Amino acid sequence: MLEVLLQPATLISLVTLTLMEIVLGIDNIVFIVLLVGRLPAAQQPSTRRIGLILALVMRLGLLFSITWMMRLSAPLFFILGQGFSGRDLILIGGGLFLLAKASHEIYERLEGDPSEQLPAAGRATVAWTLGQIILLDIVFSLDSVITAVGLVPHLFVMVIAMVLAVGFMLVFAGVIGDFVNRHPSMKILALSFLILIGVLLIAEGMGQHLSRGYVYFAMAFSLGVELLNMRLRRKQRPVTLHSRFEGLESAGG
Numbered sequence: 001m002l003e004v005l006l007q008p009a010t011l012i013s014l015v016t017l018t019l020m021e022i023v024l025g026i027d028n029i030v031f032i033v034l035l036v037g038r039l040p041a042a043q044q045p046s047t048r049r050i051g052l053i054l055a056l057v058m059r060l061g062l063l064f065s066i067t068w069m070m071r072l073s074a075p076l077f078f079i080l081g082q083g084f085s086g087r088d089l090i091l092i093g094g095g096l097f098l099l100a101k102a103s104h105e106i107y108e109r110l111e112g113d114p115s116e117q118l119p120a121a122g123r124a125t126v127a128w129t130l131g132q133i134i135l136l137d138i139v140f141s142l143d144s145v146i147t148a149v150g151l152v153p154h155l156f157v158m159v160i161a162m163v164l165a166v167g168f169m170l171v172f173a174g175v176i177g178d179f180v181n182r183h184p185s186m187k188i189l190a191l192s193f194l195i196l197i198g199v200l201l202i203a204e205g206m207g208q209h210l211s212r213g214y215v216y217f218a219m220a221f222s223l224g225v226e227l228l229n230m231r232l233r234r235k236q237r238p239v240t241l242h243s244r245f246e247g248l249e250s251a252g253g
Contacts, residue, residue, distance in 0.1 A: 010154065010157060014157050014160060014161055017158065017161040018160075018161040018164045018165055018168075021144055021161055021162055021165035022165045022169070023216070024140070025140070025144070025165055025166070025168075025169050026216070027193075027197050028055055028137065028169070029052075029169055029173050029176060030176075030193055030194060031098075031133070031136055031140075031194060032048055032051045032052065032055075033048070033173065033176055033177040033180050033190070034105065034180070034187065034190055034191065034194070035051075036048045037177065037181050037187070038129070039125075039129060043126055045174060047129055047130065048174065048177060049170060049173075050130060051129075051130065051133040052166055052170050054130070054133060054137055055133075055137045055140070055141065055166060055169075056163065056166040058134070058137045058141040059141045059144050059145055059162050059166075060162060062141050062142065062145045063145050063162070072085055072087040072090075072142075073085050073087055074086075076089070082206070083207075084205075087142060087146075087205075088204075088205040088206070088207070089205065090139060090142060091139060091142070091202070091204050091205035092201070092202050092205035093139075094135075094136060094138070094139030094140075094198075094201050095139075095198040095200070095202035095203075095205065096202065097136065097198075098136070098195070098197060098198030098201065099195060099198040099199070099202075101132075101194070102191045102192070102194040102195045102198065103195065105187075105191050106191050106192075109184070109187065110188075139201065144162070145158075183230065185226055185229075186226065189219070189222060189223065189226055192222075193215075193219045196215045196218070196219070197215065200215060
């Protein structure tokens with residue numbers, strides 16, 4: 001095994017697959033960060049770690065069940081000539097869940113009555129949050145495992161890549177979570193990202209393959225624009241405060 005791992009072709013495959021798993025894991029991180037953000041601050045780090053560890057367990061479990069996974073690709077029924085497999089139904093269900101969840105969150109943040117909103121501790125519990133994370137982990141893990149099986153022929157290389165990818169997520173999920181929680185506009189951007197991912201999952205479940213590269217590019221561009229806006233707002237804030245102070249002095253004089 002070690003001899004195979006040290007071969008240049010295997011190392012290249014390992015690095016490539018690890019990067020691919022990290023990219024595919026972006027969806028998972030965003031979803032976990034948003035869900036965990038509704039918990040009390042003291043419970044967020046541990047719940048975030050548990051959610052990512054569950055994601056790794058789910059991926060490894062599916063990976064060691066490759067025979068069962070292959071059966072998921074077989075059509076179960078046909079509608080208007082279009083076959084639907086178990087994998088397709090899981091992707092469609094996961095996409096619909098993401099659409100409903102993200103749309104509800106956006107509505108609550110933009111249109112909800114602040115006076116009627118409960119504190120975070122009253123709106124979410126650790127058990128309910130982990131339940132939702134497990135549900136979506138199944139969907140995201142399918143993509144991750146299918147990508148791994150199609151890219152690398154060695155099972156132990158897939159396992160190493162997945163462990164490295166989730167380890168990377170564990171290191172940076174906290175930083176991403178704190179950043180998103182500090183900036184409400186980032187939460188809306190992240191929720192919009194989840195809506196796009198939900199549409200992609202539904203389309204893929206319907207047999208229409210769409211490259212995620214377009215979505216990732218659009219979200220990276222939107223993130224870049226929002227970061228520039230945040231920097232501009234920080235530069236304008238002292239000027240605005242100074243102008244208000246001068247106005248008060250003039251009124252007092």
